[in-house]
Amino acid sequence: MRIGIVGLGRIGVMHARNVAEQAELVLADGDPARRAAAAADLGGEVRSSLHEVLAEVDGVVIATPTPTHPALIRQAVQAGVPVLCEKPAALDLGVLTELVQDLKRYDVPVMMGFQRRYDPAYQELRRRVVAGGTGRVQIVRSTSNDRRPPHPSFLPGSGGIWRDLLIHDFDALAWVVGERVTEVHAAGSVLVDQVYADHGDADTATATLRFEGGALGVVTGARRNGQGYDCRLEVFGAEATLATGVDEYTPVVSTEPGAPAPAGVHDGFMGRFAAAYRAEVAHFMHVIRGTADNLTPVEEGLHALEIALACERAVAERRPVKVTSD
Numbered sequence: 001m002r003i004g005i006v007g008l009g010r011i012g013v014m015h016a017r018n019v020a021e022q023a024e025l026v027l028a029d030g031d032p033a034r035r036a037a038a039a040a041d042l043g044g045e046v047r048s049s050l051h052e053v054l055a056e057v058d059g060v061v062i063a064t065p066t067p068t069h070p071a072l073i074r075q076a077v078q079a080g081v082p083v084l085c086e087k088p089a090a091l092d093l094g095v096l097t098e099l100v101q102d103l104k105r106y107d108v109p110v111m112m113g114f115q116r117r118y119d120p121a122y123q124e125l126r127r128r129v130v131a132g133g134t135g136r137v138q139i140v141r142s143t144s145n146d147r148r149p150p151h152p153s154f155l156p157g158s159g160g161i162w163r164d165l166l167i168h169d170f171d172a173l174a175w176v177v178g179e180r181v182t183e184v185h186a187a188g189s190v191l192v193d194q195v196y197a198d199h200g201d202a203d204t205a206t207a208t209l210r211f212e213g214g215a216l217g218v219v220t221g222a223r224r225n226g227q228g229y230d231c232r233l234e235v236f237g238a239e240a241t242l243a244t245g246v247d248e249y250t251p252v253v254s255t256e257p258g259a260p261a262p263a264g265v266h267d268g269f270m271g272r273f274a275a276a277y278r279a280e281v282a283h284f285m286h287v288i289r290g291t292a293d294n295l296t297p298v299e300e301g302l303h304a305l306e307i308a309l310a311c312e313r314a315v316a317e318r319r320p321v322k323v324t325s326d
Helices: 010-020 032-042 066-078 093-103 120-130 160-165 167-177 194-198 274-289 300-317
Strands: 002-006 024-028 059-062 083-086 110-113 137-145 181-189 204-211 216-222 230-237 241-244
Touching (some): 002 010, 010 024, 010 032, 010 274, 024 032, 059 274, 066 083, 066 093, 083 274, 110 274, 120 167, 120 230, 120 274, 160 167, 160 181, 160 204, 160 300, 167 204, 167 216, 167 300, 181 300
Parallel strands (some): 002 024, 059 083, 083 110, 137 216
Antiparallel strands (some): 137 230, 181 204, 204 216, 230 241
């Protein structure tokens, strides 16, 4: 099998390494410096665009900046080439909705890069919650704290803390609970770097969520956590409490006497979710072969984006906001 990787920044190179363990690589990037670096690092010839690789691949991974995703997805699907695209597929709800409708015309799978759904611990958490292992879900709490903030050049096209960082949490929470979010209240602050304020963004954020069945959610995120990359999802039920991301690498130092310090820390999301990213690529290949269902079709990203946009509105208006598809 031959898999194209389009976009050779840090996440594209990570995908390329994972794909190389299972299939033949065909690489592409519009930047000459990244092409040269990828050729030296990964070997082989590197093309300059998606168009140049479509005729020679069985599937393509799109890891370019988010604003380019809709056009590249359409280009690949029109050529009959299955896609794994980094999240989100679009930053605008209208653009994403139109893309979802367009893709219904093609019998070509498009898998979104919500890698937490492919993480073993997240999958086990969802399995137990769905099976009733916690009893009635009362509270879910999700944390995503980067160890280091992204480079300022990333901010203008990122979609901000709600649509970039915390959209993973919104997707995972709704997926694990198995319910839609109906209302949010949110707040954001700039506490680390003025550059976020310059872009109308925040580096520290919290949101409270209400699910359609009445359960409540709390989501927190920060762009800098010097103790280490911290990503957890906790489900508090009437009968049991379950969590992901709670282990010897949890970057929390207890002040209880005799409590052990963390054995180590994760430097970033690619290390924390290394197994998930490998599983995601393996699943993509099964989807291409027709031996597995697509766990993250494009339409699955609609609700996560709806929640993110409702949070942005809640911050701006300083009030609770209903989550809608409008």
